[in-house]
Amino acid sequence: MDNKAQLHTLEGLGAAVMITFSVLTITQGITMMSPQNELSITVQMEQISQDALATLDIAQHASAQYNLTECIASWDMMEAKYPDNNLNNLDNSLAYLLPGVLYNVDIAYFKDENLNVKKVIVNGAPGKNAVVARHFVTLTNQTVQDMGGGWNLDDNELRVVEVRMTAWKV
């Protein structure tokens, strides 16, 4: 019996080493996406999208030519159709703050007791990891007139508009 047995032992060890190494190579070679990891990427995306809207909203004229309220005030009431965007000043400002990020912007407002949701910037269909950031702006007729927009407000009318940005990375 002793004359033959040793080979199986060595084979077993050899196979174990090979399997261990192949599994190791695979796990080291690919980036594993754990749920936490995916969450932190989403959080970063959400945060930076909200920041972009917030900074654009509080920007003074010396920082940005038009702030968020003025960009929205300049809207001509026409919906955007891909690939043409309808609010170029907003598009340029967001593109500057969010390099490497694609986004669609909708605006939502109440008029005559109806909720209107209109597309103003369309950059394509959102990816599956897209996030939404919202920011409210208040329009007055003065701002609309200054920006040449088509909102048609009365002088004593205030219009609250929700800016919804859907952002995703390619």
Added chain:
Amino acid sequence: MIDEKGQVAIDFLLGISLVLFAISFTIQFIPGLFMSESAGESSLDYTAYRTATILVEDAGWWENNTNNGTDWESNPNSILRIGLAADDDSSSKLTNSPNLISKDKIEQFMLVNEIDLVKMLGMYKRVGDTNFSYGYNIYITQNSSNLILNNTSIARGKTLPDNLEVARITRVVLVEKETIAAISGDELTSESSSVATISVTGPFEENITVQISDLNLSGIDPALLNVKLDGNLLTQASDFTVYKKDGWTNSPLAGNLSSGDSIYLNFDHDLFTASTDHRLDLEFNNVTFSNSGPPFISYNNLSKALYEPAYLTVEVW
């Protein structure tokens, strides 16, 4: 026939068990062998997120026996909390301007000692009775390079490790850098026709900007002809730049002015020497000023913070 007896050869059984034993031994014996780079400590993510949020959205707080406020940068010995957000009312704990970053606070932030900073921003983990500090990097970038304020590069921390997991979060902020005075055409003072004069008192740490809007244009080809400081002609590009705003970017002013334009003149801070009143003359073509001087409108009375977009990044490991 061999099939008529037991199906499993004892040698084969032995081999298989050896393989299984060896694999499980390897996995057990080397901890972290199959933990991939990204699946590690998730508490790092929270720390990075929390630190960035505190810095960007909180104005900080200081307190001693008698007083308190958010202007911790002026009271570096009694800091309770560090936050960089600008605040116009230092007595209330909240700020109305998250994402606006104050220059004074950044400069003081660079001076806070390491132990206090780690403690106040909570960048440590408590194990038993001992605090283990996380490695960290906090920096502000503008146009892909580090922000420089008062000749200091705004970055704190250590070199990134090669083989550790790093949690990183980036915030978009508006950072106070230079100063600006916004002057409308009606307010500009003038001694001779088509020349607007502004009085400026030095010194300045950073460049200064004059924003001029609503000019009263008259005749054809209204334009900015030249700029003089105390009677000496200034050179464009080296002493000052003139631009208009196009979104977030500055586009050079080319050719004539058109109505509704706001123009910006950015002057080198070295032109203005300490505690001296300087006279800045802007000579225009076909622009009228209704407000005569002296006294001339003062830059220093009107100047306020100029905020520029930047990215604040916190890395923790």
